[in-house]
Each structure stands twice: as structure tokens, then as C-alpha cells.
Amino acid sequence: MNLRDLHEKARRSLDPVHYDYVAGGAGEERVVADNERAFDRYALLPRVLCGGERRDTAADLPGAPGASPVFVAPTAFHRLLHPGGEPATARAAAAEGAVLVTGTASTTPVAEVVAAARSRDREAAVWFQLTAHPRREATRALVRRAEDAGCTALVVTVDSPVFGRHTRDLRNGFTDLPPGHAAENMRDLPGAPPGALTDIPMSPAVSWADVDDLVRRTALPVLLKGILHPADARLAVEHGAAGVLVSNHGGRQSDAVPAALDCLPAVADAVAGRVPVLLDGGVRRGSDVAVALALGARAVGVGRPAVWGLAAEGEAGVRRVLAALRDEYDHTLALCGGRRNSDLTRDMVVRKGGTW
Ligand SMILES: Cc1cc2nc3c(=O)[nH]c(=O)nc-3n(C[C@H](O)[C@H](O)[C@H](O)COP(=O)(O)O)c2cc1C
Numbered sequence: 151m152n153l154r155d156l157h158e159k160a161r162r163s164l165d166p167v168h169y170d171y172v173a174g175g176a177g178e179e180r181v182v183a184d185n186e187r188a189f190d191r192y193a194l195l196p197r198v199l200c201g202g203e204r205r206d207t208a209a210d211l212p213g214a215p216g217a218s219p220v221f222v223a224p225t226a227f228h229r230l231l232h233p234g235g236e237p238a239t240a241r242a243a244a245a246e247g248a249v250l251v252t253g254t255a256s257t258t259p260v261a262e263v264v265a266a267a268r269s270r271d272r273e274a275a276v277w278f279q280l281t282a283h284p285r286r287e288a289t290r291a292l293v294r295r296a297e298d299a300g301c302t303a304l305v306v307t308v309d310s311p312v313f314g315r316h317t318r319d320l321r322n323g324f325t326d327l328p329p330g331h332a333a334e335n336m337r338d339l340p341g342a343p344p345g346a347l348t349d350i351p352m353s354p355a356v357s358w359a360d361v362d363d364l365v366r367r368t369a370l371p372v373l374l375k376g377i378l379h380p381a382d383a384r385l386a387v388e389h390g391a392a393g394v395l396v397s398n399h400g401g402r403q404s405d406a407v408p409a410a411l412d413c414l415p416a417v418a419d420a421v422a423g424r425v426p427v428l429l430d431g432g433v434r435r436g437s438d439v440a441v442a443l444a445l446g447a448r449a450v451g452v453g454r455p456a457v458w459g460l461a462a463e464g465e466a467g468v469r470r471v472l473a474a475l476r477d478e479y480d481h482t483l484a485l486c487g488g489r490r491n492s493d494l495t496r497d498m499v500v501r502k503g504g505t506w
């Protein structure tokens with residue numbers, strides 16, 4: 151199965167405006183393209199004669215021991231893309247042992263998303279992606295909803311002090327959710343009526359003090375999503391983050407940043423093993439997973455590939471995407487002479503074109 155076929159099927163089945171919302175990014179979409187292209191710049195240098203019959207690709211993640219090394223990155227508005235919505239995605243992720251990061255901008259309340267995941271696997275880990283609200287009481291209420299729902303970690307998006315300018319959405323005039331859809335987690339939050347994209351307000355005032363407040367108030371591990379600068383990775387650890395997610399939001403915020411993969415080694419060096427480093431952006435094949443793990447990631451997220459699976463075939467489509475990536479990754483690991491994820495090391499990734 152080729153993930154490109156599912157993408158094509160999704161493209162045919164979606165309203166073109168909604169397709170553009172998912173596929174598109176900020177500005178000229180240079181970063182969208184670069185995230186994928188970055189993986190093409192590297193090759194894997196295998197080790198041989200490593201002598202092991204069994205492989206174990208499980209990854210220990212905050213609030214998710216033994217998870218798949220491929221997780222579902224948070225993406226908004228699943229009911230817009232398939233009637234099964236977030237519950238379909240959640241069941242698929244749980245069935246594949248993959249962490250689902252469910253979003254603030256979910257079209258299903260977080261409690262229902264977690265319940266759907268647990269209906270497949272009682273131990274399923276669902277993390278909650280938090281967009282900090284300009285009003286602290288609203289942010290705290292969102293966190294409480296995630297905690298009460300049974301989420302096992304919080305993923306705070308830190309790359310969105312303002313919303314990215316999505317060129318295609320601006321051209322298509324896509325600013326509001328169609329009638330019948332709402333950002334359900336925002337219901338009855340102070341000052342945040344549901345019903346429009348713009349009702350998930352972002353806050354340019356968010357700072358490290360908010361991270362401190364969050365870490366103090368919740369017992370859940372707090373990961374920061376959207377770290378690119380190694381100095382911020384260091385700060386994240388100092389402020390009590392339980393993990394750092396290297397991400398440029400799939401090229402949907404700034405169109406002037408490096409590919410996520412190109413930021414990974416420096417962030418991994420800065421974190422120096424103190425907390426897990428994760429990555430999302432441009433992961434499309436099992437060998438991409440291997441390159442990212444070798445360059446210092448504990449696990450990698452997929453945004454658009456999971457959405458294409460959902461739009462094309464609902465729960466079964468998401469499962470196919472996650473199963474294919476994990477299976478291809480396992481095969482790549484075998485070809486690299488690895489038995490576990492930590493067998494992939496930085497010396498096994500080389501720039502294409504030779505180094506002499
Ligand atoms: C349609 C769509 C919606 C997204 N919504 C969110 C969101 O609500 N919060 C967030 O932190 N990231 C969001 N993201 C970014 C993803 O979490 C992730 O960083 C990105 O999609 C990874 O790149 P990839 O699509 O190349 O895998 C969204 C991405 C897409 C494509």
C-alpha cells in the first residue's frame with residue numbers, strides 16, 4: 151500500500167476547500183515542501199552482521215510506555231473531513247498502539263475521543279494538544295477537561311502566538327466551520343463561543359510563566375510542541391517540560407523556518423537525553439522514521455498522512471497509514487542491522503552525494 155494512493159483518494163473525496171485547508175500552509179508553502187524534501191537529503195548507512203532474530207520497535211513516551219514510534223500529530227476538525235471524526239481516528243490509533251494527540255480544535259469533545267480510544271484498548275494513551283487561551287481561566291478549564299477525560303499528557307503548542315496565514319484558505323475564503331460543526335472543547339469556556347475557526351483565539355502574550363503555571367497545576371507530563379531553537383529546548387527542560395516536540399506546524403505558521411528535520415540534531419544535543427525529543431513534519435515513509443530516530447527523536451508524528459487516511463477510508467484508512475509506517479520502519483530497522491530503536495545512531499545517517 152502506498153500512502154500516496156490514500157492521499158489521492160482523499161483528494162478526490164474531499165470538498166476542494168477542505169482539501170486545501172489540510173494540504174496547504176503559510177506563505178508560498180516553501181516550508182511544507184521543505185519538510186518532506188529534507189528527508190531526501192539523507193541516506194541510511196546500515197550496520198551488518200548484528201545477529202538478532204527479534205526486533206522491538208516500542209518507544210517509551212511520557213504517559214505512554216511501549217507506544218508505537220509513530221504517533222498521530224494533532225490536527226483540527228476531523229468531522230469536517232470524515233463523518234467518523236475524531237472517534238474514528240482515536241479507535242484507529244488505539245488499535246495500532248499509537249498515541250493520538252487530540253486537539254483543542256477537535257470537533258468532538260475530548261472525553262468522547264478518549265472513550266473511543268479506550269473502546270479499542272483499555273490502556274490506550276491519548277494526549278491533549280493545548281492552545282493556550284488569552285484568558286487564563288479558559289486555559290485552565292481546557293486542561294481540566296483533558297485531565298477529567300483521562301488524557302495522559304498535555305502537548306502545549308508554542309509556535310502559534312498568532313495564527314499562520316494560510317494562503318489557500320485566504321484565497322478560498324475559508325474562515326468559518328460550516329453549520330453543524332463546532333470546536334466542541336471550546337463550549338461554555340469563558341468568552342469562547344463555538345462555531346468559527348476564529349473562535350480558537352491565540353495569545354501573543356503566552357510566555358514561560360504560563361508554562362510554569364501549567365507545570366505547577368497539572369500532574370500530567372507537559373510537552374512543548376513547536377520548538378526549533380536549541381536554546382528554547384534547553385529552556386523547556388529547565389521549566390519542567392517532560393518532552394520537546396520539534397515541529398514547524400507542518401509549514402502552517404512561518405514560511406521562513408528550516409525543515410523540522412534540519413532542526414532536530416541541535417535540539418537533541420541541547421536536550422542531551424534529559425527528556426524525550428519528538429519530531430513531526432514531512433514524515434511519509436518508514437525510512438523517514440528511521441532517519442529521525444537516528445538523529446535523536448524518540449518518536450515521530452504524522453499530521454497530513456493520518457488525515458488523508460481518515461478522509462479516504464475513515465478508521466480503516468488511519469489504521470492503514472499507521473500500520474504501513476510502522477511495518478516499513480520495522481523493515482528498515484532490520485535492514486540497518488538494528489533490533490531496537492536505540493540501535494539507530496547518528497553515524498548511520500549520511501548526507502547524500504558523499505562526504506568526500
Ligand atoms: C489540517 C491540519 C490541522 C492542524 N491543526 C493543528 C492544531 O490544531 N494544533 C497544532 O498544534 N498543530 C496542528 N497542526 C500541525 C500538526 O500537528 C503537525 O505539526 C503537522 O501536521 C506535521 O506535519 P505533516 O502534516 O507533514 O505530518 C495541523 C496540521 C494540519 C495539516
Ligand SMILES: CCCCC(=O)C(=O)O
Pocket residue numbers: 226255347348350399402
Ligand atoms: C484554528 C485551530 C488551529 C488549527 C491549526 O493549528 C492549523 O490549521 O494549523
